[in-house]
Amino acid sequence: MQEISSSCLPAFLIKLLSLLCVIALPASGADKKAVSFRADIAPILIAKCQTCHCEKSAKGNYRLDTYEALMAGTGKDRNVTPGKPATSKFHQLLITKDADDRMPQKADPLPPAQVELVKRWIEQGAKFDGTDPKLTLAELVPPRTHAPAPKYYAAAVPVTALAFSPDGKELAVSGFREVTVWDTASGQLLRRIGNLAPRTYALVWSADGKRLAVGSGIPGELGEARLFEADTGKLLKVLGAHGDVVQDVKFSPDGQLLATASADGTIVVYDAATGARRRVIANHSDAVTAIAFSPDGKRLASASLDKSAKVFDLTTGASVSTYIGHEAAVYGVVFGEAKQVFTAGRDRKVHAWNPDDGKKIGDISGFSLEVFKLVATPESIFSCSADGTARQHTLTDRKEQRVFRGGKEWLYSLNVHEGTKRLATGGFDGQVRLWNTADGTAVKSFFASPGTVAK
Numbered sequence: 001m002q003e004i005s006s007s008c009l010p011a012f013l014i015k016l017l018s019l020l021c022v023i024a025l026p027a028s029g030a031d032k033k034a035v036s037f038r039a040d041i042a043p044i045l046i047a048k049c050q051t052c053h054c055e056k057s058a059k060g061n062y063r064l065d066t067y068e069a070l071m072a073g074t075g076k077d078r079n080v081t082p083g084k085p086a087t088s089k090f091h092q093l094l095i096t097k098d099a100d101d102r103m104p105q106k107a108d109p110l111p112p113a114q115v116e117l118v119k120r121w122i123e124q125g126a127k128f129d130g131t132d133p134k135l136t137l138a139e140l141v142p143p144r145t146h147a148p149a150p151k152y153y154a155a156a157v158p159v160t161a162l163a164f165s166p167d168g169k170e171l172a173v174s175g176f177r178e179v180t181v182w183d184t185a186s187g188q189l190l191r192r193i194g195n196l197a198p199r200t201y202a203l204v205w206s207a208d209g210k211r212l213a214v215g216s217g218i219p220g221e222l223g224e225a226r227l228f229e230a231d232t233g234k235l236l237k238v239l240g241a242h243g244d245v246v247q248d249v250k251f252s253p254d255g256q257l258l259a260t261a262s263a264d265g266t267i268v269v270y271d272a273a274t275g276a277r278r279r280v281i282a283n284h285s286d287a288v289t290a291i292a293f294s295p296d297g298k299r300l301a302s303a304s305l306d307k308s309a310k311v312f313d314l315t316t317g318a319s320v321s322t323y324i325g326h327e328a329a330v331y332g333v334v335f336g337e338a339k340q341v342f343t344a345g346r347d348r349k350v351h352a353w354n355p356d357d358g359k360k361i362g363d364i365s366g367f368s369l370e371v372f373k374l375v376a377t378p379e380s381i382f383s384c385s386a387d388g389t390a391r392q393h394t395l396t397d398r399k400e401q402r403v404f405r406g407g408k409e410w411l412y413s414l415n416v417h418e419g420t421k422r423l424a425t426g427g428f429d430g431q432v433r434l435w436n437t438a439d440g441t442a443v444k445s446f447f448a449s450p451g452t453v454a455k
């Protein structure tokens with residue numbers, strides 16, 4: 001074959017051939033992009049591993065919910081041997097051909113690209129690029145940018161959270177990957193706030209109406225509390241992260257603290273202004289479903305699937321009292337006053353008890369199915385149930401005042417605006433109903449899913 005002299009080739013072609021030669025050369029180890037534990041490996045562990053291998057479950061006595069736990073073990077039992085994927089149990093469990101041993105179990109194998117990431121991370125020394133190896137994986141990963149909400153909804157989605165603005169003129173409602181804000185007088189959509197996890201479980205406005213806190217997440221994978229500028233929808237802050245969905249979020253009475261409750265069994269208290277973590281409470285053995293600040297802001301009450309409700313001292317984090325009278329999962333909690341806590345749940349009752357000693361004061365019955373949420377005003381306690389009703393009882397003697405019947409579907413959420421005497425309820429059918437708390441009449445209803453109509 002005749003050799004072609006470079007002098008016979010156009011200059012641009014010589015440059016192109018030179019470039020292709022460089023590209024064709026094998027990349028050296030130094031040229032390979034460094035794999036980040038925080039950005040590359042931790043998200044894989046969160047999505048595929050931590051549900052079964054966290055502090056609370058730790059199947060096979062194997063934990064992967066922190067970098068420290070992942071790197072635990074010695075000798076042959078060492079999970080990760082930096083620089084040696086072949087002797088790292090973590091990597092070997094991902095690639096083994098034995099279906100009984102392969103991780104994740106009872107699920108599809110990790111995609112080859114993710115397995116390769118793990119291998120490369122170990123080859124590069126299994127380095128940690130976070131701030132504290134003891135932090136949970138959810139706390140380490142950078143805040144997510146979530147997929148956008150649909151422009152139009154093919155069907156209404158269940159309303160799992162709603163909240164009145166402080167002036168009562170607007171109502172924030174949970175949606176799919178978003179929160180929608182509605183005019184309470186006309187029932188018209190005002191704006192949509194996106195960049196959220198698929199489902200929202202809790203909403204609360206700051207007392208000045210400038211901020212909206214949203215609790216959301218992905219079951220078994222992620223829980224977030226996001227703070228938005230209420231009138232523009234601008235994301236202000238992502239307050240840490242949980243290993244499971246955030247079930248509730250509350251501002252303290254003075255607005256200085258923001259507390260979150262998660263299905264991962266923990267409660268986290270933040271400085272509402274800076275986002276700094278003030279306290280972590282991990283006293284429940286199952287999901288924490290609801291929380292409530294005491295009127296003076298010195299205590300925090302909680303409800304849990306572990307069949308208990310508790311009161312904690314926020315100065316020390318110590319448990320003050322525990323109420324176990326439900327003997328079933330507890331879904332809602334609220335302070336009626338300083339010396340009275342109300343809780344509700346699967347036993348189809350609302351219980352009143354003393355926060356100092358956990359002793360029962362009385363209860364409210366009459367529900368045919370479980371009771372989900374509670375809201376208190378200075379004179380009344382409001383509740384919503386899977387039996388399709390919301391109910392209003394007097395705070396002092398727990399006598400029934402009114403029953404608001406919103407159809408046959410489960411009612412998941414409610415909120416009350418005392419100034420305008422309005423009650424808002426939302427449920428499985430995706431419909432929001434507004435009621436007059438003074439006389440019990442229905443004021444307005446609408447489907448809080450953009451693009452859907454009543455059928």
